[in-house]
Amino acid sequence: MSGSVALVVGEPLSRVFSEDPLFALVSRSVSRELGDVDRQVVLMLGTGPGSSARIERYVAGGHVDGVMLVSMHESDPLPRAIDRIGVPVVSYGRPAPSVPIGFADSDNPSGARLAVNHLLNRGRRKVATIAGPPDMIAGQDRLAGYLGAVADAGQRAQVVHGDFTRQSGAEAMARLLRAEPDVDAVFAANDLMAIGALQTLRRAGRRVPDDVAVAGYDDFEAARFTHPPLTTVRHPVAEQVGAMTRLLVDRMGGGPLTSIVLPAELVIREST
Structure with a gap:
């Protein structure tokens, strides 16, 4: 056991550390949730020349006990590749229908x-x-x-x-x-x-x-x-990350492939 979990984000560096707060919120919540179960987060960016192959080699090499996928695009080969490797994997958000992995999503x-x-x-x-x-x-x-x-x-x-x-x-x-x-x-x-x-x-x-x-x-x-x-x-980011973490910890312990969908809530302000 490595004691580490990979957080793989399917966006370039410029997007992850830009105006979009989603990635910072997810990273912070993942770090907190995994810290509670004594696991370390390894952040990996899944775009750019050769990045998919590098991530596959890293995961296959036994450096992490599980993988969390965030912001994947349908054409991205990583979800299928990591699933084939056999390392427990979950997705933040519903994956492509052809990828048989568990996920936590909002409705x-x-x-x-x-x-x-x-x-x-x-x-x-x-x-x-x-x-x-x-x-x-x-x-x-x-x-x-x-x-x-x-x-x-x-x-x-x-x-x-x-x-x-x-x-x-x-x-x-x-x-x-x-x-x-x-x-x-x-x-x-x-x-x-x-x-x-x-x-x-x-x-x-x-x-x-x-x-x-x-x-x-x-x-x-x-x-x-x-x-x-x-x-x-x-978009209940913290709750969704918490659900994703529980799913991954359960999978790493030999649990079944399951998914969670959280309910949506409308917040009405003056723009409507």
Whole structure:
């Protein structure tokens, strides 16, 4: 037994240590949770030339007793490779359907539906979405929730994509205004893209929420300090990490492959 667990993040260094608070929150929570069971965290970044092969060799070499995967993309070979190695592995978020590993996730489709239904219930007649990357399961699940809600309401879906960064949200909102100038509500698949959308709307002279209501997803600290404060779906990072840690510890002890999905919660603020 090595006494260590690998935390593998499927994003480049520039993204992990950038504006997105998710990775710092996950890393901090993982370190705390594993410290409680006397395990050390080894942070590994799963992008860049040769990184997948290096991580595979490291894991296969017996340097860690288990692996936690975060922010994986569908084309990433690591989840399948680590599963083949036979080291216990769990995912932060639902993995691709073809990867048979346990996971802890929040209920992304239901969370998106909560946000979109809230916008519809406020009388919004043209609700668009700034969806996340189509090769990430969280992006797919939140888009599915949006599509289901607007279909149930008899509205036409209006979808533009971002990459979960603030800049991509600003650019997506600009494209949306050009294509659908009478849009009156936007659900962004994470708070950073929602913040970018707010910036574009402000530059375009659109009042929030009077002209365009905006909702996000995550409820990170920044959502409380936007102008106006952002309505969003709470992403229970600490609880999800705790569930993921318990799943991995159980797997390392010979337990069965299981998964946990945590409920979504809408936090209503002045942007809607």
